[in-house]
Amino acid sequence: xxxxxxxxxxxxxxxxxxxxxxxxxxxxxxxxxxxxxxxxxxxxxxxxxxxxxxxxxxxxxxxxxxxxxxxxxxxxxxxxxxxxxxxxxxxxxxxxxxxxxxxxxxxxxxxxxxxxxxxxxxxxxxxxxxxxxxxxxxxxxxxxxxxxxxxxxxxxxxxxxxxxxxxxxxxxxxxxxxxxxxxxxxxxxxxxxxxxxxxxxxxxxxxxxxxxxxxxxxxxxxxxxxxxxxxxxxxxxxxxxxxxxxxxxxxxxxxxxxxxxxxxxxxxxxxxxx
Numbered sequence: 001x002x003x004x005x006x007x008x009x010x011x012x013x014x015x016x017x018x019x020x021x022x023x024x025x026x027x028x029x030x031x032x033x034x035x036x037x038x039x040x041x042x043x044x045x046x047x048x049x050x051x052x053x054x055x056x057x058x059x060x061x062x063x064x065x066x067x068x069x070x071x072x073x074x075x076x077x078x079x080x081x082x083x084x085x086x087x088x089x090x091x092x093x094x095x096x097x098x099x100x101x102x103x104x105x106x107x108x109x110x111x112x113x114x115x116x117x118x119x120x121x122x123x124x125x126x127x128x129x130x131x132x133x134x135x136x137x138x139x140x141x142x143x144x145x146x147x148x149x150x151x152x153x154x155x156x157x158x159x160x161x162x163x164x165x166x167x168x169x170x171x172x173x174x175x176x177x178x179x180x181x182x183x184x185x186x187x188x189x190x191x192x193x194x195x196x197x198x199x200x201x202x203x204x205x206x207x208x209x210x211x212x213x214x215x216x217x218x219x220x221x222x223x224x225x226x227x228x229x230x231x232x233x234x235x236x237x238x239x240x241x242x243x244x245x246x247x248x249x250x251x252x253x254x255x256x257x258x259x260x261x262x263x264x265x266x267x268x269x270x271x272x273x274x
Contacts, residue, residue, distance in 0.1 A: 041078075041081040041082055041084075041085045041097075042085060043097055044088060044097055046094075046096065046097075047094065053094065054094040054095055054096045055087065055093055055094065055095050055096065055114070055268070055272065056095075056096040056099060056100050056112055056114075057080050057083060057084050057087075057095075057096070057099040057100070057114070057116065058099065058100045058101070058102055058109070058112045058114060058115040058116065059072070059073075059076060059080055059099065059100070059101050059102075059115070059116050059117075059118070060072060060101075060102065060103070060104060060115050060116065060117040060143075061073070061101050061102065061103050062103070062104065062117070062120075062123055062125075062129070071118070071119040071122070071123075072117070072118060072119070073118075074118040074119045074147060074239065075118060075147070075239035075240055075242065075243035076101075076118070077099070078242070078243040078244075079118075079239040079240070079242040079243035080099045080116075080242075081097075081098075081099065082242045082243065082245060082246075083242045083261070083264055084096065084097060084098075084099055085097070086242075086261050086265070087265060087268065090261075090265070091183070091265065093269075100112065102115070103129075104125075104129040104132045104133050104136070105128050105129060105132045109132070109136055109141070110136060110139065110141075113140055113141060113142060113271065113272065114141075114142050114144070114268060114271050114272065115141065115142070115143050115144070116143075116144045116145075116146065116239075117143060117144070117145045117146070118146055118147050118239055119147050119148055120145050120148055120153075120157045120160075121148035121149070121150075121152070121153025121154070121156055121157055122153065122156060123156075123157070123160065124156075124160055125160050125163060125164070130163045130164050133164050134164045134165065137164070137223075137229040137230065138223065138229075141229065142228065142229060142230075142231070142271035143229065143230045143231070144231045144233065144267055144271070145157070145230065145231065145232050145233060145234075146233040146236070146237065146238050146239050147233075147236070147237045147238070147239050147240070148234060149204070149205045149207050149213040149234075149235055150207025150208070150209060150211050150212065150213050150235070151207070151209045151210060151211035152207070152209065153207070154211065154217075154234055157232075158170065161221065161230065165221060168221050168222070169221075170219040170220065170221050170230070170232055171219060171220060171222075172217060172218070172219050173218045173219065173220055175187075175188065175189060178270065179218075179228070179231070179266055179267060179270040180218075180263075180266060181266070182265075182266040182267075182269040182270045182273075183262070183265050183266050183269050184262035184263075184265065184266055186262060186263065186266070189216050189217075189218055190216070190236065190238070190258075190259035190260070190262070190263045191203060191204060191216035191235065191236045191259075192236050192237045192238055192240060192241045192255050192259055192260055193205055193237060193240075193255075194237050194240045194244075195240055195244040195247060195248060195251045195255075198250075198251055198254070198255060199248065199250070199251065204216075204235060204236075205235075205237070211235075213235045214235070215235060216234070216235045216236045217232070217233075217234040217235055218231070218232065218233055218234075219231075219232040219234065220232065227274055228270070228271070228274065231267055231271075233263075238259075238260045238263055238264055239260075240260075241255050241256040241259060241260020241261070241264075242256065242260055242261070242264065244256070245257075245260075
């Protein structure tokens with residue numbers, strides 16, 4: 001699955017089109033309706049001539065969560081469907097309308113360069129998952145990790161990633177990093193609370209300890225060529241901004257619209273062009 005120069009040229013062409021159309025489309029959007037049928041998200045047809053020449057949003061399903069399954073599906077499927085629709089609506093990127101759910105050990109994962117993982121704060125990887133994730137990432141994969149809060153959850157995830165890459169440390173990305181400006185020129189690192197926290201006047205989800213969740217972090221684990229392999233979105237919940245956009249006008253205008261979608265689209269664009 002490692003992308004060659006032709007792949008990068010192709011995504012570079014798409015990138016120019018994305019940059020040319022995103023601002024116009026962004027100015028014309030309205031909140032999506034609450035979930036019905038296709039979770040309230042409009043459908044669209046794929047190009048019959050190039051049905052596989054599309055971006056597919058892949059979500060990772062994991063079962064090893066301290067004996068509690070299901071957290072892999074936080075905000076699913078609304079977040080995935082809404083983000084796919086916004087990508088299709090606001091940019092020239094061709095996007096699969098359904099997305100995909102895969103396990104780390106599924107060989108099909110190597111057909112896709114991007115994957116998303118939600119609420120990884122208490123998970124642990126099996127040995128097979130460690131090996132599969134390492135292989136996929138080193139062969140060009142990009143993993144976006146989102147929606148976990150506080151020091152304890154971060155430390156657990158960092159410990160598990162040490163099993164994947166014992167000698168690679170996550171590093172904080174400064175706001176000057178290109179990922180914050182790939183399509184939308186962000187002036188600050190976006191922090192999103194869940195909709196319930198936001199409607200109660202909170203900008204973050206509090207956790208006990210020195211890292212109480214108030215300071216947002218965007219960290220990266222990179223390969224030997226400084227390509228981002230793992231994008232760690234900590235003390236923020238971008239997925240809730242995608243999932244819950246149609247439920248409350250205040251949340252949409254203050255969190256989904258200016259923060260969740262611009263950051264998500266920037267991350268995907270960066271992943272597909274680097």
